[in-house]
Amino acid sequence: MEGGFMFTKSLLTAFTALFATTALAYPNVGDKVSWTGTMSTINGETNAVKITKEVIGHDEKKNIWKIKIEAVVGTDKTSETMEISDLYSPAKYKTLIADCEKNGGTLEKLSAPAGTYDTCKMSMTMADGTMVERWWGDIPFGVVSKNTRDSGKMPISKPDLNSIIAGL
Incomplete structure (x- = not known):
């Protein structure tokens, strides 16, 4: 009986490790x-915002x-729906984090409803004075949070990461 329990425990551990590793292997069809x-708004109204991105297909031959x-x-x-050839990946994340401060960014730990993440905060000012962080x-897709302010520093939008579904 104990041998069966140990086998089940080992199998459960193996499946847990497999799925934990798989969840970090992106991009994949089904990532959402x-x-x-x-x-x-300019007149002071505040509206709820929800943005969802999902990988719904991949042409491996064309890498689209x-x-x-x-x-x-x-x-x-x-x-x-759009088609692109270059999606954010763990390799891009590693490069971004390694070069974050050299490229003018700031390394920050950021908490969002979906969890806490090690991030690189990058800021840019658009031609009209709008600041995007x-x-x-x-x-x-890479972005844990985004903050946009107009040239008067009034918050325009601030969506935070709410959920992640990893495609398998």
Whole structure:
């Protein structure tokens, strides 16, 4: 009886290790990430925001990824599908973290509803004065959080990572 228990325990440990490793192997078809937050309008209204990105296909021969992006702002919903050849990966994350400070970023530990992540915060100012801050982490699509402010420093949008579903 004890031998059967040990076999079951070993099998459970092996499956746990396999799935823990698989979850970090992205990009994969089925990877789905959602961010939720708020968006402020020029007249001071605040709306709920939910953005979802999902890998819905991959042409291995052409190395083209098919991505579905849905955005809900208040009661408005948009959806689009796009094809791209270069998706964020664990290798890109490692390079980004290694070169973060050299490239003007800041290494930060960031907590979001989906967990706590080691990130590289990168900021850029657009031509119109809008500042965009992104916290890049080790997740599909890379962005753990994003903060956009207009030139008057008023928050425009602040969606944080809400959930991750790893495709297998």
